[in-house]
Amino acid sequence: MNNLASLLERLRLIFHEGTGLLTDPAMLRTFECDGLAHHRVIPAVVVLPTTAEQVEQTISICHDLGVPFVARGNGTGLSAGALPVAEGVVISLSRFRRIIEIDAPNMRAVVEPGVINLDLTKASVGDDLYYAPDPSSQQVCSIGGNVAENSGGAHCLKYGFTTHHITGLEVVTPDGELISLGAGKCVDAPGYDLLGAFIGSEGTLGVATKITTKLLKRPELVKTLIAAFDSTTSAGAAVSAIIASGILPAAVEMMDALAIEAAENAVHCGYPEGANTVLIVELDGPEGEVLAGMERVEAFCRECGAGELRIAADDEERALIWKGRKSAFAAIGTLSPDFIVQDGVIPRTSLPQVLAEIAELSRTSGIRVANVFHAGDGNLHPLVLFDERIAGDLETANAVSGAIIDLCIKYGGSITGEHGVGADKVSYMGKMFTEADLDTMQMVRCAFDVDNLSNPGKIFPTPRLCGEVPGRHHGVHPLVLSGEAELF
Amino acid sequence: MPSPIATIDGATPRATATPSSVDELRTTLQEASHSGKQLLLAGHHTKMDWGRPPESVDVAIELGALPCEIEHWADDLVVRATASVTLEELQRELSTRGQRLCVDTLIPSSTLGGLVATAPSGPLRYGYGAIRDLLIGVGAVRVDGTLTRSGGRVVKNVAGYDLAKLYTGSYGTLAAVTEVFLRLHALPEESQYLTVAVPIDNLGPVVAALTHSTVAPSAIELHGPLGERTLTLSVLIEGLAKGVPIRQAGLERALGLSFATSTSAPDWWSSLPGSTTLKVTHEVASLPQLVQGLYEIADRHQIHTELKDSIGIGVCHLGIDALATLTLESAGQVLGEIRMLATALGGSAIILRAPVALRTAMDPFGSIPALDLMRRVKAQFDPQQLLARGRFVGGI
Numbered sequence: 001m002n003n004l005a006s007l008l009e010r011l012r013l014i015f016h017e018g019t020g021l022l023t024d025p026a027m028l029r030t031f032e033c034d035g036l037a038h039h040r041v042i043p044a045v046v047v048l049p050t051t052a053e054q055v056e057q058t059i060s061i062c063h064d065l066g067v068p069f070v071a072r073g074n075g076t077g078l079s080a081g082a083l084p085v086a087e088g089v090v091i092s093l094s095r096f097r098r099i100i101e102i103d104a105p106n107m108r109a110v111v112e113p114g115v116i117n118l119d120l121t122k123a124s125v126g127d128d129l130y131y132a133p134d135p136s137s138q139q140v141c142s143i144g145g146n147v148a149e150n151s152g153g154a155h156c157l158k159y160g161f162t163t164h165h166i167t168g169l170e171v172v173t174p175d176g177e178l179i180s181l182g183a184g185k186c187v188d189a190p191g192y193d194l195l196g197a198f199i200g201s202e203g204t205l206g207v208a209t210k211i212t213t214k215l216l217k218r219p220e221l222v223k224t225l226i227a228a229f230d231s232t233t234s235a236g237a238a239v240s241a242i243i244a245s246g247i248l249p250a251a252v253e254m255m256d257a258l259a260i261e262a263a264e265n266a267v268h269c270g271y272p273e274g275a276n277t278v279l280i281v282e283l284d285g286p287e288g289e290v291l292a293g294m295e296r297v298e299a300f301c302r303e304c305g306a307g308e309l310r311i312a313a314d315d316e317e318r319a320l321i322w323k324g325r326k327s328a329f330a331a332i333g334t335l336s337p338d339f340i341v342q343d344g345v346i347p348r349t350s351l352p353q354v355l356a357e358i359a360e361l362s363r364t365s366g367i368r369v370a371n372v373f374h375a376g377d378g379n380l381h382p383l384v385l386f387d388e389r390i391a392g393d394l395e396t397a398n399a400v401s402g403a404i405i406d407l408c409i410k411y412g413g414s415i416t417g418e419h420g421v422g423a424d425k426v427s428y429m430g431k432m433f434t435e436a437d438l439d440t441m442q443m444v445r446c447a448f449d450v451d452n453l454s455n456p457g458k459i460f461p462t463p464r465l466c467g468e469v470p471g472r473h474h475g476v477h478p479l480v481l482s483g484e485a486e487l488f
Numbered sequence: 489m490p491s492p493i494a495t496i497d498g499a500t501p502r503a504t505a506t507p508s509s510v511d512e513l514r515t516t517l518q519e520a521s522h523s524g525k526q527l528l529l530a531g532h533h534t535k536m537d538w539g540r541p542p543e544s545v546d547v548a549i550e551l552g553a554l555p556c557e558i559e560h561w562a563d564d565l566v567v568r569a570t571a572s573v574t575l576e577e578l579q580r581e582l583s584t585r586g587q588r589l590c591v592d593t594l595i596p597s598s599t600l601g602g603l604v605a606t607a608p609s610g611p612l613r614y615g616y617g618a619i620r621d622l623l624i625g626v627g628a629v630r631v632d633g634t635l636t637r638s639g640g641r642v643v644k645n646v647a648g649y650d651l652a653k654l655y656t657g658s659y660g661t662l663a664a665v666t667e668v669f670l671r672l673h674a675l676p677e678e679s680q681y682l683t684v685a686v687p688i689d690n691l692g693p694v695v696a697a698l699t700h701s702t703v704a705p706s707a708i709e710l711h712g713p714l715g716e717r718t719l720t721l722s723v724l725i726e727g728l729a730k731g732v733p734i735r736q737a738g739l740e741r742a743l744g745l746s747f748a749t750s751t752s753a754p755d756w757w758s759s760l761p762g763s764t765t766l767k768v769t770h771e772v773a774s775l776p777q778l779v780q781g782l783y784e785i786a787d788r789h790q791i792h793t794e795l796k797d798s799i800g801i802g803v804c805h806l807g808i809d810a811l812a813t814l815t816l817e818s819a820g821q822v823l824g825e826i827r828m829l830a831t832a833l834g835g836s837a838i839i840l841r842a843p844v845a846l847r848t849a850m851d852p853f854g855s856i857p858a859l860d861l862m863r864r865v866k867a868q869f870d871p872q873q874l875l876a877r878g879r880f881v882g883g884i
Contacts, residue, residue, distance in 0.1 A: 105773035196653025220702035246674030288734030414645035443868035
C-alpha cells in the first residue's frame with residue numbers, strides 16, 4: 001500500500017468522506033491557494049476537523065507516515081502561508097469555530113481556532129468588552145490564522161498585536177501531542193515563553209486547537225479625524241508632531257491620491273475632495289483625555305498644512321471613514337485589473353525618503369503604485385498596479401514590488417509587518433537576516449518539528465536538518481538532494 | 489560594574505571571564521563550550537538568589553564589562569541599548585528627550601540583560617505591557633560563540649520567529665543577550681497616584697470596578713501586610729494635564745471611594761516585597777479568594793506576609809521572610825498550601841528569590857507543563873547543557 005492509500009485509509013476512520021475528508025479534485029482545488037492567489041498547489045487531501053481530538057489524530061497519522069500538513073484558517077492570508085504541499089494534507093479549521101467562553105470578570109475569552117475575529121468582538125459586546133486586534137480582514141479571518149501570523153491591524157499602534165492578546169493556547173505539536181502553552185487565563189507560566197515563540201510562527205510549530213484571548217473594556221469615547229493634505233510629506237510631518245507630543249493614537253492611517261481615488265470609486269467614502277493625501281487619526285480612551293488630545297491633533301494637522309479637516313460626528317460617519325480605508329486593497333480593482341499588495345515596514349521617520357524612492361521606482365518603471373500605510377508605525381502597504389494581459393507587465397510589477405522590500409531593508413525596517421513571510425517572501429529572509437540568525441530560529445523549529453512536516457517551505461529559505469552541527473552547510477543541502485525540499 | 493562573583497549559591501567558580509567586547513565574549517563562549525566548561529552568565533549580580541542553584545560553575549562570565557551603548561531614535565520611540573546598560577542609565581538618557589521605557593525599576597542597578605533574562609513584573613505592566621511586550625529585537629551570542637539576532641528596530645515586524653520572547657525570562661540558559669531594541673513611550677504630562685485603604689472583605693466589587701473601568705489607569709497596585717484585614721490600594725493615572733483630574737473623578741464615582749492624591753509613588757511601589765519573595769499568578773477576578781486564602785495560610789502558620797498584587801494583571805508578589813527561618817518541612821508545607829491555592833485559581837506559585845537552602849530543598853518553579861518541549865528547546869540551543877545547568881525549570 002502506498003503512502004497516500006494508507007493515509008486515506010486511516011483518515012477515513014476519523015472523518016466522513018465528502019464532508020470532513022475531501023479527495024475530489026474539484027473540491028481540493030478550492031484549497032489550492034490562500035488570499036495570495038498566484039501561489040497555487042493542489043493538496044492530496046483536505047480534512048475539516050471540528051474537535052481537537054480529530055486534529056491530534058490527523059497529525060499523529062501524518063507524523064507516523066511522514067506526510068506534511070498545512071493548517072489553514074479561512075484562507076485570507078496574504079503571504080501564501082497556507083499554501084498546500086502537493087503530497088500533503090490541508091487541515092482546514094474553518095468549521096472548528098465555537099466560542100467556548102466569554103469570561104467577563106477575568107476579561108478573557110476561550111475560542112476554537114476557526115472563530116472569525118469580528119465574531120469574538122460581537123460576542124463580547126453585551127459585556128461592554130472587545131477583542132482588540134483588528135486586521136482589515138476581520139470580518140472573515142480566523143483567530144487561529146491570526147495566531148499563526150501574529151496579525152496586527154489598524155489599532156495595533158496603541159493596542160499591540162495578536163501576541164499581546166493571547167494568554168494561553170492548546171496546541172497539537174507536529175508529533176501529534178496535545179499540549180498547553182502559556183498560562184491559560186493567567187500570565188507568566190514558569191519556563192520558556194513557548195507561547196511567545198509559537199504565535200507568529202506561521203503554522204510551522206504545530207496547530208492551535210484552543211485559544212485564550214484577552215478582552216478589553218470598550219473605551220469611553222472614540223474620536224476619528226480625517227484631514228486632507230497636499231502631500232504625503234506634510235501629512236507625515238503631522239504624524240511626527242502628534243507622536244512627538246506624547247499622544248498615542250489608537251490608529252494613524254495615511255492614503256495617497258491613487259488609493260483615495262480607488263476607495264472613492266468602490267465605496268463612496270466621502271473623503272475630502274481633491275486631496276492628495278488623507279490622514280485618519282483615531283483617539284480612544286477616557287473622555288477627558290480624548291477631547292484634550294483631539295484638540296491638539298487638530299492643531300498639529302492645521303500647523304502642518306491640512307486643508308479640509310473633519311471629525312466624525314457619530315459612529316456612522318466614523319464607520320464610513322474606516323470603510324474607505326479598510327476596503328482600500330479590494331478597491332484597487334477599480335483602477336487596475338491586477339495588483340500586488342505589498343507589506344513592509346520602515347522606521348516611521350524615514351517615510352519621506354522611502355516614499356520619494358517609491359515614486360522614483362514608479363516613474364522609471366511606468367508601474368503605478370498606490371500607497372496605504374499604517375503611518376503611526378511605519379507599516380507600508382504599497383499596491384503595485386499592473387495588467388497581466390500586457391506582456392512583461394507582471395515581471396516589471398514584481399520587480400518594483402521587490403525593490404520596495406529592498407528599500408524597507410535598506411532603511412532598517414522589515415520585510416513584513418503583518419502579512420507574514422509565508423511561501424511568498426522566503427527569498428527575502430536571507431536579506432534581512434544572516435544565515436546564523438535563520439539557523440538559530442530553526443533550532444526552535446527542530447525542537448518542535450524534527451521531521452519538518454508542519455507547513456514546510458514557509459518562512460525559511462533552506463530547511464535545517466535537525467541534529468546537524470549548527471551553521472555548517474557544505475554543498476547541496478541534503479533535503480534538496482533528496483528532492484524533499486526546494487531552494488528558493 | 490561590581491567585583492566578580494566570589495561564590496554562587498555557595499559554590500566557587502573556578503575562573504572568571506570578563507569580556508570587554510562582543511567579539512571577546514564570542515571567543516570566550518566558543519572556547520569554554522569547546523572544552524565543555526560549565527558556565528554562568530552574570531550582569532550586575534542583583535538576582536543571584538533567583539532560580540535553582542546551578543549544579544556547578546567552572547567559569548562565571550561577567551557581562552557587566554561589555555561596552556555600554558545607547559542609540560536613541562527618539563522620533564521613532566525606539567532605543568537600542570547594549571545589555572550591560574542599567575535600567576537607571578537608560579531612563580536617564582531617555583528622559584532628556586522626554587521619553588521612557590515603561591518598565592519599573594524593581595531592583596536597583598539591574599542591567600538590561602539581567603532584566604530580559606529574569607523578566608520581573610512591575611506595576612506599569614498594566615498600562616504598557618511586560619518587558620516581553622516592549623522588546624522588539626534582540627542580539628545574542630549562542631553558547632558556541634555564534635552571534636545571532638531576531639526582530640529588529642521597528643515595532644511592527646513579523647519576519648521570522650520571535651526569539652526575543654524565548655530569551656525573555658530564560659534565566660540565561662539559552663544564550664547571552666548582548667543588545668536589545670525596545671519600544672518607548674513619551675513621559676506623561678501629568679501623573680497622579682490615588683491611594684485609599686480597602687478592607688479585604690470589599691475587594692470583589694473594587695477589583696471588578698477597577699478592571700472594567702474606562703478610566704484607563706497605568707497601574708493598579710494593592711499592598712500591605714496580610715495580618716490586617718485592610719490593604720492599601722494605589723492607582724496610577726497618567727496622561728494629559730487636562731484629562732487626569734476628570735479621570736480621577738470618574739474613578740472615584742465608579743468605586744464610591746475618595747482617594748488621597750500624590751504626584752509621587754508610595755515608597756513600596758517600585759519594589760518586590762521581602763527578601764524571600766514568592767510570585768503567585770492568578771485569574772484577575774479571583775483576587776478576593778487569593779487574598780482570603782493567603783490570609784488564612786499566614787494566620788495558620790503565624791508567618792508575617794507582605795502582599796503586593798498588580799490588579800488587572802494577576803501577578804501577586806509575597807514577601808515571606810519567615811519562610812527562610814522555618815524548618816524546611818514547615819516551609820515546604822507553607823509553599824505547598826500556597827501552590828495549591830494558586831493552582832485552584834488558575835495560576836502558579838514560584839519562589840522568585842530566597843536563601844540558597846530554601847531553593848535547594850524545594851523546587852522554586854514547581855511542576856511545569858510542556859517541560860519536555862522546553863528541554864528540547866534547551867537541547868537545540870545548548871546541546872551540552874553548559875549555560876547555568878540546573879538553574880531553570882525542571883533542572884534545565
